[in-house]
Amino acid sequence: MVCNQCHQAPSGKLEGKYMADLPSMFGKVWAPNITSHAEYGSGRYSNSELAYLLRTGVKRDGKFAPPWMPKFPHLSDQDLQNVIAYLRSDEPELAPSDVVQPASQPSLLSKFLCRVAFKPLPYPEKTIEAPPISDKVAYGKYLVTAKVDCYGCHSQSFETTNQMEPEKTPGYLGGGNPMPDLEGNIVVTRNLTPDKETGLGNWTEEQFLLALKTGIRPSGPALRYPMTPYTALTDEEAKAIWAYLQTVPAIHNKVDRPD
Numbered sequence: 001m002v003c004n005q006c007h008q009a010p011s012g013k014l015e016g017k018y019m020a021d022l023p024s025m026f027g028k029v030w031a032p033n034i035t036s037h038a039e040y041g042s043g044r045y046s047n048s049e050l051a052y053l054l055r056t057g058v059k060r061d062g063k064f065a066p067p068w069m070p071k072f073p074h075l076s077d078q079d080l081q082n083v084i085a086y087l088r089s090d091e092p093e094l095a096p097s098d099v100v101q102p103a104s105q106p107s108l109l110s111k112f113l114c115r116v117a118f119k120p121l122p123y124p125e126k127t128i129e130a131p132p133i134s135d136k137v138a139y140g141k142y143l144v145t146a147k148v149d150c151y152g153c154h155s156q157s158f159e160t161t162n163q164m165e166p167e168k169t170p171g172y173l174g175g176g177n178p179m180p181d182l183e184g185n186i187v188v189t190r191n192l193t194p195d196k197e198t199g200l201g202n203w204t205e206e207q208f209l210l211a212l213k214t215g216i217r218p219s220g221p222a223l224r225y226p227m228t229p230y231t232a233l234t235d236e237e238a239k240a241i242w243a244y245l246q247t248v249p250a251i252h253n254k255v256d257r258p259d
């Protein structure tokens with residue numbers, strides 16, 4: 001659900017692609033091949049190397065993967081192992097592919113930021129457990145902050161995302177983060193807090209589920225890229241997200257939606 005947004009090629013395989021929506025100031029970036037190929041895909045990583053990369057951002061060559069490869073510091077150990085098991089599976093999209101994406105051409109700014117600002121995250125010292133899905137609010141928070149990372153896009157700015165303590169991110173879930181679509185037009189994230197006037201305060205659970213899973217909003221045009229509908233979320237998961245969003249502090253932040 002998450003990895004395919006960047007790693008899935010038009011062929012359907014997870015053999016990587018050009019990241020057209022990365023702001024040009026960061027340079028040109030290709031998401032690499034992560035099919036099970038033993039030389040060109042994630043097959044060359046051991047299970048522990050994959051776990052280390054997904055937690056900390058450090059690749060098997062010892063280099064740090066820039067922020068456009070997300071890190072998963074709060075994902076449960078079980079979910080982390082499940083992702084690795086999936087990468088090892090014989091699902092058709094992971095069948096070995098020998099496609100090699102062009103080497104990324106990070107701008108000077110990216111290289112500079114990778115030295116001074118972006119740092120590997122610490123590997124967790126203790127086992128991380130997910131809350132039970134029956135605890136809706138806790139599980140919803142887990143999805144929003146650890147597994148699907150809605151908060152990164154839906155808070156004020158990527159520059160101030162607090163990866164270790166997501167809820168301390170400025171403008172947490174209040175929207176207003178501008179991002180380019182595939183044609184370079186700017187799309188601004190929406191306010192997901194329960195504010196009546198500028199957030200989702202007047203939405204029903206049903207309207208939320210429909211928007212999240214199909215992209216259809218209660219009124220007005222459908223949701224646009226990069227808000228791709230989360231068709232693979234179960235209703236139970238989507239309802240947990242809704243339950244959690246009711247509990248976050250309302251932020252009054254009107255986000256204009258240029259059409």
Ligand code: HEC
Pocket residue numbers: 002003004005006007019029030031032033034042045053059060064065066068069070083087104
């Ligand atoms: C927002 C886009 C994005 C998402 C989402 C994403 N990745 Fe990546 N991934 C990248 C980019 C870009 C790189 C290359 C980073 C670099 O240049 O160092 C990368 C690198 C990798 C690598 C290292 C490959 C190598 O050749 O060393 C692996 C493995 C990987 N990703 C797996 C995953 C998995 C598994 C997920 C989902 C849990 C995921 N990625 C989600 C963009 C993404």
Ligand code: HEC
Pocket residue numbers: 144148149150151153154179187188189190191192199208211212217222223224225226227230241257
């Ligand atoms: C890659 C960034 C990104 C991620 C990740 C993301 N969103 Fe969005 N979301 C957006 C953008 C951009 C919009 C605005 C789209 C538009 O204006 O058409 C949006 C719009 C929405 C809306 C519509 C609100 C309204 O007022 O119309 C909802 C609901 C929503 N997102 C929920 C979520 C949830 C829940 C998650 C996590 C499961 C999530 N989003 C993850 C970027 C993202």
